[in-house]
Amino acid sequence: MLRQQDVGHRIVVRRIVGIREGRPQFSDALGELVELSETHLTLATAQGRLRVPRDEVHRAKRVPPTRRPTAAAVVALELAADEAWPAPVRGRLGDWRLRSAEGWTGRANSALPVGDPDRPLPDAVDALEAWYADLGRPAMVNTPLPLAAPVGAELDRRGWAAGPPVLVQTVALSALTAATPPGPPTAAGSAGPAAGSAGPAAGSPPVRLATTPSDDWLALAAGRKGGLPDAAWHVLTAVDRVRFAHVYADGALVAIGRGTVTGGGRWLGLSLLDVVPEARRRGLAGQVVHALADWATTTGATDAFLQVEQRNTPAVNLYRTLGFTTHHTYLTRHPHPSPTPHTSPASPASPASPASPASPC
Template structure:
C-alpha cells in the first residue's frame, strides 16, 4: 500500500470496480499521487483527476517516473515565475525564498521550497513558521512536485493542509502564432501600465488589490497589460504578460474574460497577442499556472498547446 512518502511520485493503482460471477473486476489508473488520506487517494492522470476510495484499492505501488523535466529545469522555471510575480517583502532561507505581499495571492505569500534551505528540513519549517509569524501571516509553503516530496511528507506529519493542486503548464510560442488569427474580434491592445478598469476587472476575480498587489503587477521590468474592448469601449478581456529569467520565459497571468463574452475565442485571442509581444523580446516559450480543478481553463490551454511541466501544492500551517 502507498504511504505519505509516495505523494508527488508516479504510482499505479489497481482498483476493484465490480464482480462478475465470483471473480472481482479490476481497472488500473496510472498517474501522480497528489493526496493520500485515511479514506481515499487522489491521482493526477493524463485524463484528469481520479479519486479512489481506499476500500476499492486492490494493489498500489510506486513506479518509475515518466519522462519529466530535471530538477534544475523545475527550479529554473519556478525562479523565473517568482521574478514575474515579485513579492515586495522577501528573505532567504538558504536557497528557499520567503515572500509576503499583504496576503494577496498564495504565490506571493508563500515560501518557495526549492533547493537547499541550509539546515535540516524540520529546522527549515520551524524557521518558515517563525518568519511568517513575525510578519503577521499564516505560514504557507509552495512545494513543487515531485521535487519537494520530502517537504510535503514532513508537512503531512506536522498537520499542514494543502490547497488545490496547481498545474504549471508550458507551451512553445511559435505554434500559437502559427494558428490563424481572429479578424472578427476586436484588437488586443497592449499597454505598459494598466488602467482603472483593468484593475477593476482583475479585482472581480482576485479580490481587492492592496498596495502590494500593485507593486507585484507593475514591478517587473518587462511586462505588458493586455486588454480587449467591445465596440462600445467596454473592457471584455484582460491579461498580464511578463518576460523573465535567463531562458526568457513569457509568464501569462490574470487571463480573464467578461462572463457575457466567454466561449467566443477571446482567451486564445489575448494569448496570441501576448505571444507576439514576447517573441519580439526574445521569448520562445510561455508558462502559466492553473488549478487542476479549473477544467474549463485547462481545456482552453490544452487547445493552445500547453501541457503540464510540473505541479505544486501550496501548503498551509495549522491554525
C-alpha cells in the same frame, strides 16, 4: 482507481469493449486525463479525445510522463515564475525564498523551498514559521513535486494541510502562436479604446498591449481576485518586461490578460486571463494569448508557462487545446486552520468557464 488529483496527468485505461465466449475483451488507451466525472472519464489521446463510461473501465492508473523534467529544470521554472509574480516583502533562508504581499494571492505569500536552506530541514521550517509570525502573517509553503517531497514529508509530520494540486504547464511559443487566433492587428502602448478605430469585418475587437494596467483593467482584476491591496500593484508591475492586454468592445473592457518575460528571457508567463461573461465564447481569450505570445517572441522568449488548479477542468481543457502540457505540479501547504488571503491560491484562478481561465498565483 483515478482521483481528481490525476486530471491533467498522463494515464492508461484498460476498458471492457465486449464479451466473447463468456470472457471480457479489453482495449487499452493512453493519454492525458482531461475530465473525471461520476459517470465518465475523458482523455486526450494521439488519435483524439476518448470518452469512456466508468462502468466500462476495468483498470486505470497514472503513468509517468514521456519525459520527466530534471530537478534543475523544475528549479529554473519555479524561479522564473517567482520573478514573474514578485512579492514586495522578501526574505531568504539559504536558497529558499520567503514572500509576503499583504495576503494577496497564495503564491506571493508563501515560501518557495528550492535549493539548500542552509540548516537542517526541521530548523528551516521553524525559521520560516518565525519569519511569517514576525510579519503577523500565516505561514504557507509552495512545494514543487517531486522536487520538494522531503519538505512535504516534514510538513506532513507537523500536521500541515494541503491546498488542491496545481499544474505548472508549458508550451513552445511557436506552437502557442500557431494554436491561437491572431485576431485583428494588436495596438501596442494604448490602454484605452482608440478613437475612430474599427475592428475587422468579423467585428472582433483588437487586443491592446500596455506597459501598465488601466483603471478598467485593475477593476476587472480586482473583481476576480478579491480586491487589490497596495501590495498587488507591486506584484503586477514590478517586472522589467511586462504587458497588460486590454480588449474593448463598444467602449467597455471585455477581456484582459497579463504577460511577463522572465527566466533569463526564456519564459512568457501568462496570468490573469479573463473575459467578461457577456463576451465569452468569441475567441477573445485565444486572441489575448496570441497577442502576448507575439510580444514575447519579439523579446527573444521561446517558451510559455502558466499555473492552473488541476480541478479546474474547463481551463485545463482549454490550455490542452493550446498545446500546454504539465511540466510539474505543486501543492500550497499551510498549518491548520487554513489561511484566508485576499484571494485563493487557486486563481493566477478559478473560472467556471473555459472562456475565462486564469491560472493560480
